[in-house]
Amino acid sequence: MSRQSVPKTETGLDRMDRLELRLQLDELYAEYAHCLDDGLIEQWPDFFAEDCSYLLIPRENYDEGLPLATIRCESKGYLKDRVAAVQDTSLYAPLMLRHLVCGLRVTEIAAGHVKAEANFAVLRTQVDEITKVFLAGRYVDTIVVEDGQLKFKEKLAIHDSLLIPNTLVLPV
Numbered sequence: 001m002s003r004q005s006v007p008k009t010e011t012g013l014d015r016m017d018r019l020e021l022r023l024q025l026d027e028l029y030a031e032y033a034h035c036l037d038d039g040l041i042e043q044w045p046d047f048f049a050e051d052c053s054y055l056l057i058p059r060e061n062y063d064e065g066l067p068l069a070t071i072r073c074e075s076k077g078y079l080k081d082r083v084a085a086v087q088d089t090s091l092y093a094p095l096m097l098r099h100l101v102c103g104l105r106v107t108e109i110a111a112g113h114v115k116a117e118a119n120f121a122v123l124r125t126q127v128d129e130i131t132k133v134f135l136a137g138r139y140v141d142t143i144v145v146e147d148g149q150l151k152f153k154e155k156l157a158i159h160d161s162l163l164i165p166n167t168l169v170l171p172v
Contacts, residue, residue, distance in 0.1 A: 025104060025116055028150045033099035036170065041086055044171060045079040049144050049151040052076055056157045056172055059137065070164060071171065086169055096125040097134065097170065113153065114143045120157070122172055135159050135172055
């Protein structure tokens, strides 16, 4: 959908000035990346609405409408379980992640929600290795206002490669 064809109605989020909405979305994506990059995994569920879903899914499966996902969290409870698993039970080599998010596009403004897409690349650095591209793809998101803040109702992190690093334990 081209930028010019984004529908604009006069209810809910759509009343927000387009520039103001863009700035708030930029902030949401920047804070999301900061949370993951700085190891604040316990705050990750706070970026989501109470009724939400998060999928890390290969591009081929997304394009074909196949349900198999690398990570599937179908509620905020699942997100919290993922955090607990990462913090309490997962063993993995210490690493630094850096999320690069760009190309943010608003694809739909409707009553009560906004749909947006953005490209992402995640760089991985281990102390004794050269920085490498860990994962790349795009986000396809549905965003709502909850408690006066923008929150992800649905976040699809669609990774371009079918092959993924075996060290993938954290959300993208």
